[in-house]
Amino acid sequence: MPLRSDIKKVLVIGSGPIVIGQAAEFDYAGTQACRALKQEGLEVVLINSNPATIMTDKAMADKIYIEPLTLDVVKRVIEIEKPDSVLSTLGGQTGLTLSMQLAEEGFLESHNVKLLGANPETIHKAEDRQAFKDTMEKIGEPCIPSKVVETIEDAVDFAQEIGYPVIVRPAFTLGGTGGGIAYNEEELRDISKNGLRLSPITQVLIEKCISGWKEIEFEVIRDSKGNVITVCSMENLDPVGVHTGDSIVIAPAVTLSSAEFNMLRTAAINIVRELKVEGGCNCQFALHPESFEYAVIEVNPRVSRSSALASKATGYPIAKVASKIAIGYTLDEIVNQVTGNTFACFEPTIDYVVIKFPKWAFDKFVYAKRTLGTQMKATGEVMSIGTSFEQAMLKAVRSIELGLDTFNMKKLGEISTEELLKHLETVEDERIFQVYEALKRGISIDKLHEITMIDKWFLSKLMNLVNLERWLADGELTEEKYNTAKQYGYLDSTIERLSGQKCPLRKRAVFKMVDTCAGEYKAETPYFYSTFDEENEARQFIDRLDSDKKKVIVFGSGPIRIGQGIEFDYCSVHCVWTLKEEGYEAVICNNNPETVSTDFDTGDRLYFDPLTKEDVEAIIETEQPYGVVVQFGGQTAIKLTRHLADMGVNILGTSADSIDAAEDRERFDEILEKCGIPRPQGHTVMTTEEAVKAAEDLGYPVLLRPSYVLGGQNMIIAHSEADVVEYMGIITSTMIENPVLIDKYMMGTEVEVDAICDGKDFLIPGIMEHVERAGVHSGDSISIYPAQNLTPKIKETIIEYTRRLATELNVVGLVNIQYVVYNNEVYVIEVNPRSSRTVPYISKVTGIPMVDLATKIMLGSTLKELGYESGLYPEGDYVAVKVPVFSFEKLQDVDTMLGPEMKSTGECLGIARNFEDALLKGLVAAGYDLKKEGGVLISVRDTDKQEIIPIAEQFARMGFEIYGTSGTASMLNNNNIETKYVNKISEGEQNVVTLLESGKIHYVISTSAKGRIPARDSVKMRRKSIERSICSLTAIDTAQALANVLESGRTIDDVELVDITKI
């Protein structure tokens, strides 16, 4: 069936802020969807609260609402825009749940809106545990023995019937939030209590634990006519028990014989047929490792993280095809864009292997519980493509940015074998490295299989690497050895390190095309991966193209992690678009499967490979580019600058030397001195002794951080010598290559500026002010545009300092500068001559296409030529507030106290005519409940006690009941604020924890002089409030802002919704 004639205007619901379990893959899916719909000439209305996305870009939709993704707001958008249809399956669980609510309430029907993508019955059958079980039973697909329960007692009864261990899975929660494995009744009571509370319908599934079975996934697509294909099979290296988002995944499935493979493929197709899915669907199976017994674990009738991976792994654009199906097309009508002459109704087959490797934030959250289970913890992932498993694995480990190029982890070499085996008994993020270490120590494959249940195929492959490394280390590095090592995927530098010898020759990688069909048909996809082989298909492709356009390579930002998120992908993609518009051939190198940048039709060519020196060298050799762009790929790309410059590559925009000048402490100090700009005093140190001395010299509190980092990784404020010693201990235990910076800490107003410079003139689209004072990482602060509380003189100073810095550093392109205003003086904290996480949001709210301009300037244009004056761009009519979003409920034992180390995973935007309304929107979008009554529990450190008084008073005035721990309570009572005294955890049985569990408390304001260590009372209290989904504020300024919003009395219903295309 062709395009339905009754569809003219479609509302696309996005997935909102990036949280663990729902990340950039939905920007990729949503962007594909919007493009597919627009291609068909449909009018697209978009709602998504996440401003860092490409889908919220003006080019993507006709009407764009960056508004909270709540039911009421979506209803209002529908009332304003009157779309005839809603697309439900491209916005993750968030979009799907909202669509289903709209349908079930009858709202869609009463407003004559059709639900596209999935009907409520399909969603119900797939997502309601009991309905799912019944459906599977009906078609004879086996499920795991399980029961849906709504009380803890029922959970315990059922567990006794089927035997422990059991898995608890709450219904309708993201990424399995609140689930877990219980080995006994006590644990079950604990987990199911939490799960029941988190489930919006107070329902959990108790299920027989089948950990150790193989976990196999199929991505399936079905159309309205009934055509069904499987796009890709995937096998989890980690067997059942670890969330698939936390598993290393290989595509296609490799340990299944044809019989098992086809059995599961048929099952997947049967399921999708029965559910009548129209679009993409993910089917997860557990397969007994020693028989044909299997069970259906889960079915997701929408695009997902796995479908993004499957799309990138095969070249088959699932989201695009799913969107076309949603508006009426069938698979046999949709052309396979990769080959250009086959149709979407065929199953891709591949002639390489693909690895997905998760990226966790445990390097930041040093005290977080590192065990993996049914709750996803990874913030991002990388994908690698190779002609062997070993090659792909080595590429993956290089891409994941742990500072590793093999599976040898130094610290694991230092623990005893006994300890190592103990680690292996639980699944931790470093398990693959532990396994590798165990193999090196001669632990047998059989034994390791027994402990980990990882299939022996994977273990044998890892053993190949162990053996190869031994061979390299043993005797002369012959050509044969070298060639073998290259084929297996080692870098020259790694081979030299392992062998202790110079490479006898230098072999360069060649590139093969990802074409969906294993070479069977001629393809035109400009999508390549490297391997060591004879023929270079990329070279041939370029020769065939015989284009006289100049080529520019844009380096991407790698895996999503805290501090380097989707914003950088936004910038990379915009840079590519502009390059294309300007008549250049734009080439992208990146390794993140979730992103828009790695969609094969974003650039003129895509190289899906690690971003290390040697990997990049091979690409440059093949492409022979006119220039390269590093300033949009975050620290991942910036790190390559020096090497690229040494290679003689033309770096477009700010030079390598200027980048170095901004990052090198001494050179930077010289520049500041020359410019007459003050900065907080500081020193550079290498050892604990030096650090202690420097801190005494500066006077406490001081700020400590390693140089060359992003997102404030491992940054702390030290109030005493003990803090400094503890910190240096952690830093020096991991590799210390770069020195540690130690600065005087000034608790002033933080101001941030992104500027575009052409070497002479500079343009500041807007000055942003942070709600939280310096000390809270800029990525975790609520940020306001335009700044609300700066005097004209301060603003002028900031503009002037920006000018001086941009000129002195000779910035060509973007620069991000952070200032602190302290006692009416402006100090510079940091200068980053590259794009920053605020670029997308400022671009959207000011209407200045920052990346566009920066790219054009890099290519030789000037601001003047582009029609912009130097200086600050006039402020607009709207105030935009960026509110950070955290994933604390998914990361056990992480202290939620905000500090100089970034913790947020995503952000939301609130746009309104005034600051209060914009903040209100931002808070609602970020998930704040904004209850107007109940209890407020306050427990603050001594330095905050004076400042908390007016805030407590404000809450009391609004009718909240105030509770406080000893010091805080007596201080508030002394100030005539009636405060109930609460015991700290150590002070009695009735204490803060029991109070939080009682449900009386709706807000917690907690600050402490020291945090981080999970055993601390203050940390436990904050964790408890997260577990109970109680709004927890850890900065005085945030509490103040929130109190103001509450007191304003306004609700989201009072605030106008804004179509940002009209700003």
Add this chain to the structure above:
Amino acid sequence: MSLFNQGEKAYLMLANGQIFEGKSFGAKGTVFGEVVFSTAVVGFQETLTDPSNYGLIVTQTFPSVGNYGVNSEDNESDSTHLSGYVAREWCDAPSNFRMEGRIDDFLIKNNVVGICNIDTRCLTRVIREQGVMNGVITTEDVYSKKEELLEKVKAYEIKDAVKNVTCTEAHTYSCENAKYKVVLMDFGVKKSTIRSLTDNGCEVTVVPAYTTAETIKSMNPDGIMLSSGPGNPADNMDIVENLKEIQQLGIPMFGICLGHQLLALANGAETAKLKYGHRGANQPVIDLESGLTHVTSQNHGYEVLCDSIDPETAAISHVNANDKTCAGIRYKNINASTVQVSAAFSYDEFLAMMNKEVK
């Protein structure tokens, strides 16, 4: 290929003179064949034992073969039939609960000469662009005997393919509570075809390819199935003549792959060689009646020419969605239908045809 099992050198030379240098795996020696590629990711053991691959040097595009090892259950016949085998890498530590051995040993045992560690992607593209061509795999030095070998390569022809793979005498596979009796003509039958029939309630008697109409009639079957098989269909004119008589018996007939092509020839259609064949598990076939596309496994190098089918006697029921070649025929003059796939996606039609007759 395993790291510490560095094989000896081996070479693959194509009829166009192109030489691929790799490592030997499986048996050693020199073999000639028609070089083709298969894009299936799983099912290497089935490929090795599929009689349809007689005379071929099969290249696997998936880079790692033998991951799950070999077992005694998955053979499509009792031996291997291909001439040679090409892979990028083979797995020396396979893993699967049914695994009984490694692919390398299996090839040695069955005397199949293999070559690995070559750029199979490059080879695939050569075949795709230049068409299927003959080649030789040898573990001897190819350069010193290049001209001599090249002559032999060019002279190579697949001969008597069906004769070499069909059974010599009939044998019956019973099935509990059989509803139908099926005679399965063995042009190179696969065990999975027999299994599919017995799973569908058919008692199957496999008969040699040259069995006459008279013999079949005497067996009084409810249906006749024409199996898949190797080689050029037009080389089997004796069988085609036979089929002309068999189809007059009025017994429902169903054919797959070579069986499809032979019945078409018996009804006056023509066959031709495809540029590089259809070999893989992802061939899309459109059922023209329902409009649905089926994803099918195919393994053939020839097609029935659409234009040669007499619309009076037959109609095209299926086409290959990729290249629009004929993928199925429904006959009007006789009670028969056939599909160009190596394993039927559904036996429903055949069963329905028999059901009608039994009633």
